[in-house]
Amino acid sequence: MKKDKISSAVIRRLPRYYRHLDELRRSGIVRISSSFLAKSMGLTASQIRQDLSCFGCFGQQGYGYNVERLRLEVADILGMNRKHTVAILGAGNLGRALMENFPFQSNGFQLVAAFDVDPELVGKELSGTPIHHVDSLEEYLRNDPVSVCVLTVPAGVAGDTARRVAECGVTGIWNFTNVELPQQDMPGVQIEDVHFADSLLTLSYMISEEEP
Amino acid sequence: MKKDKISSAVIRRLPRYYRHLDELRRSGIVRISSSFLAKSMGLTASQIRQDLSCFGCFGQQGYGYNVERLRLEVADILGMNRKHTVAILGAGNLGRALMENFPFQSNGFQLVAAFDVDPELVGKELSGTPIHHVDSLEEYLRNDPVSVCVLTVPAGVAGDTARRVAECGVTGIWNFTNVELPQQDMPGVQIEDVHFADSLLTLSYMISEEEP
Structure with a gap:
């Protein structure tokens, strides 16, 4: 499937598509129109059709989309069948929350x-996951490479820890540390930041709008 | 300031503006051009000018933006000076991670x-924050209303807990539970969901793109 030049806005919407399709499937819904999917996601039907056509998913005129087929298609696009492995760096409160x-x-x-x-x-x-000492990180990753490392270490060691796993060939870092990681020092590593503050400030904006 | 019909995409970018401006200020940078800000944020200069003009922030021809003035302006738009209060519902790993x-x-x-x-x-x-029993939630909120409740309870009680605080007049819920809250049952309450899965699946897409 051709996936060139997909805009990052479309990519960001894909997990939401997956989530909604998974919910629809669990509710026993077999097929949906783009307008129904649009309504449940707060988008327009034409945006849905346009987004999905980027990935070669076309609804059928008068039928719409088969929920399960579309869900599997989106899962495939998202790489959910690639058997990616993940390790958590930092088993503090947040790391443990994710583990559990x-x-x-x-x-x-x-x-x-x-x-x-x-x-x-x-x-x-x-929860069935062994916790090793950080000193053994390189040795572990040499023997058992992982795709993604979750960065839930204290901010002070975030950059160093990221560089260490990047050198071991990790392909993705899921960064919860609120530290801007030096992407240029880690060629070939994809970084996804989770910025809690951005989310809270969006809420702050929304509630302030409602206030007198 | 007139803030009608600001698109949600612009609103979502505002916290990022704040974050970048705060970093620039801390680095001692006094003024910036829209193209410099654009580069550091991965946007185009014209998008920056357009976004900020939505809120009545105009750069000065040949000068650009004063970092501190723009930062304070964005903070004001985001409602950061409204003295919002927040309570955490659920002091499990994630709740404690946020508290600490x-x-x-x-x-x-x-x-x-x-x-x-x-x-x-x-x-x-x-970390200086008292932990009360959930049974005293309504009584507490009656005496000391809070603006926002952080929902870090187990998924099974998420809906009920949200409804309880909505009835007590909370104006915002910061929802970490991965449960879709029934917005229609909570008029006047703004809900901001933090979907860890959406973020991880975006990373999954990015690393799968790099794979053979």
């Missing part, structure tokens, strides 16, 4: 290990 | 309380 509650598996990722420096944690397992 | 590490203050919010059911936590303080 985030459904890596149903998002196409296998959580294989976590790393920390805390002697209380190292050597233990949490 | 998220800079509510520098985002214009005052964290006043947390709520949980765990007897090990109730009655204690964490």
